Amino acid sequence: MSRRMSEQVRTGTSPEMALRRELHRRGRRFRVDFRFDIDGLRRRRADLAFTRNRLAVFVDGCFWHRCPTHATFPKSNREWWESKLATNVARDADTDARLVDAGWSVVRVWEHDDVMGAADRVEAALGS
Template sequence: MTDVLTREQRKYNMSRIQSKNTGPEVKLRKFLFARGIRGYRIHYDLPGKPDIVFTKKKIVVFIDGCFWHKCPVCFQEPETRKEFWMKKIQSNVDRAIKINDQLQSEGWTVIRIWEHEIRKEPEKSVKKIISLL
């Protein structure tokens, strides 16, 4: 199946994809705030640009998009330009592993939460974070 959008339209659509303050990220922060957890930073300057950082406890939280990070539960391969997208997505997965190793070697605890986990069971994600605090 060919792409229904022109090259310029696709480029515009892709440029609109946010990397900060995404829906799942904001939702998780609201749940943390509601539970009284406020001692965190967002988009702290660390390798991988974690979404939430608890500097005193040295805990970083990444919220991974199911498509961009190849979620084992709900990832669907793209229909078009499969080779290009799979290479890009695999590089995201490889980079995440490298970032995890780097942060852990520096003494950080790394938590990775899938986008669908926040969408379906946000309280479970919050409890995962609270258990480490």
């Protein structure tokens, strides 16, 4: 299982690339796969980061982050998957809280969200 998990694509997914293209088209420049230099967050990364504005953007997959609309669970090894996905959700909440405590704003986008709407949310958080 560990080998399979390590082979999962972490960055450059289709929803992330679509959001990046749209924000870039709008003239926004950002860091990609940004690693935080904040205690307790050294191993956590934002999909996009606007460092001057201290805005972190995460593009969350419906399966991995338990989307309330599209979440599914594999039938085999169900208990392990429930634990794994619950840990992911708890880590997301912890990351958000630590970033806010450090003076960052956080925008979370679901992979199924409309790209234009997601870009508008990012723009609003940037204060444009």
